[in-house]
Amino acid sequence: SYVLTQTPSVSVAPGQTARITCGGNNIGSKSVHWYRQKPGQAPVLVVYNDRDRPSGIPERFSGSNSGNTATLTISRAEAGDEADYYCQVWGSSSDHWVFGGGTMLSVL
Amino acid sequence: EVNLVESGGVVIQPGGSLRLSCAASGFTFDDYTMHWVRQPPGKGLEWVSLITWDGGSTIYSDSVQGRFTISRDNSKDSLYLQMDGLSTGDTAFYYCVKDSGRCTTGCTFDSWGQGTLVTVSS
Numbered sequence A: 001s002y003v004l005t006q007t008p009s010v011s012v013a014p015g016q017t018a019r020i021t022c023g024g025n026n027i028g029s030k031s032v033h034w035y036r037q038k039p040g041q042a043p044v045l046v047v048y049n050d051r052d053r054p055s056g057i058p059e060r061f062s063g064s065n066s067g068n069t070a071t072l073t074i075s076r077a078e079a080g081d082e083a084d085y086y087c088q089v090w091g092s093s094s095d096h097w098v099f100g101g102g103t104m105l106s107v108l
Numbered sequence B: 001e002v003n004l005v006e007s008g009g010v011v012i013q014p015g016g017s018l019r020l021s022c023a024a025s026g027f028t029f030d031d032y033t034m035h036w037v038r039q040p041p042g043k044g045l046e047w048v049s050l051i052t053w054d055g056g057s058t059i060y061s062d063s064v065q066g067r068f069t070i071s072r073d074n075s076k077d078s079l080y081l082q083m084d085g086l087s088t089g090d091t092a093f094y095y096c097v098k099d100s101g102r103c104t105t106g107c108t109f110d111s112w113g114q115g116t117l118v119t120v121s122s
Helices: none
Strands: A009-012 A018-023 A033-037 A044-047 A061-066 A069-074 A083-092 A096-099 A103-107 B003-007 B018-025 B034-039 B046-051 B058-060 B068-073 B078-083 B092-099 B109-112 B116-120
Touching: A009 A018, A018 A103, A044 A061, A044 B109, A069 A083, A096 B046, B003 B092, B018 B034, B018 B092, B018 B116, B034 B068, B034 B078, B034 B109, B046 B068, B046 B078, B046 B092, B058 B068
Parallel strands: A009 A103
Antiparallel strands: A018 A069, A033 A044, A033 A083, A061 A069, A083 A096, A083 A103, B003 B018, B018 B078, B034 B046, B034 B092, B046 B058, B068 B078, B092 B109, B092 B116
8 A cells, every 4th residue: 555654743943844745656657636634624635746835825835746756845835824734635446536545733 | 604512521440431422513414524633632633533424334443443433324423432431541532523535545634623522531
């Protein structure tokens, strides 16, 4: 089965750049989507197809994907960016949709 | 604006059955594949099931295959999840999720409901 690996937690100072990674075997050959989930709320799509942003998501959110690692980059981090972030891919016809374990981002 | 509202979550004993509902609005419901995704309290996300725009195809995760049944009523803009043979491992928030298209593979989940909590406990 296809497995996505995320670092459980990442900390960044306000105004700095946060990088959240998602590891998977040859993940660069797949389309990666990223979701943000704030406490007590539903997930929200923030990046899709590796690097595209839905309407309403600030340009501070960007994505990249190559080799065995996909990365969500949050520039000029703000307190309001604190949340859990999940990566997702279509694994295969047997795995279907696979989520990473999530990364908790702290801005402090 | 897309709006997805789940209902039906309760506390239920192991072995019981439950039906979740999701009322959709703000988009043309029968143009989109729909999903259920679940999240045990304090844990990560797990995809559960999908149903195509016309209800003609359904797919399930291995963990619920044979116990859960997804369905939809396009005349009522509603999505359902029939859950049978519930176990404590099914305890989770269940989210109704809109696909970005008529996909059965590889598309993204562009809108989520607020979730309904199912607790399986004796």
